[in-house]
Amino acid sequence: MAFPQHMDRTEQRIVGALIRKALKLGYLVSVYDGQEGALRKSSDYEAITAEVAATDETTLRFRLSIGKGLVGSVWLIHGNAEDVICDHTDNEAIAALVEGVF
Template structure:
């Protein structure tokens, strides 16, 4: 995994499961670090995880290859098991986060 060293194992497990699930569904992942979009429409697990936890919060946005937006998940670092703080309220995003924490 390419998560930053300062990110704790619990949060790595949850974020990793979420990202792997999204990629398995064919979603592209964009990473917002609270200041800028550090990565846009990526499908490379290592590149995505390297950008997670650059600041104290991360927003992951998920899209289909066609560009259609699936939704977003807001991660607040330091919350361990409660890493996933909020997400888009739609069926696809709720299914994505279900069971990853």
């Protein structure tokens, strides 16, 4: 796992499960660290996790691998342990994505 050393282990488990689930569904993941787009449309687990928690918040944006459709976003607030997933797009696809990763 390429998460930063300073990232809480509980958060690593939850965010790692979220990213693996998204990749298994065929989503591409973009990482926004609250200041800049750190990574765009990636399917590389190690590259994605390396960019998570660079600042105190991370937004993960999920897109369909075929076409350019945005599925939705998940907002992470680091330092909240099991409550790292702070908010997410209110649609069926993202609700299903975050379900069970806590």
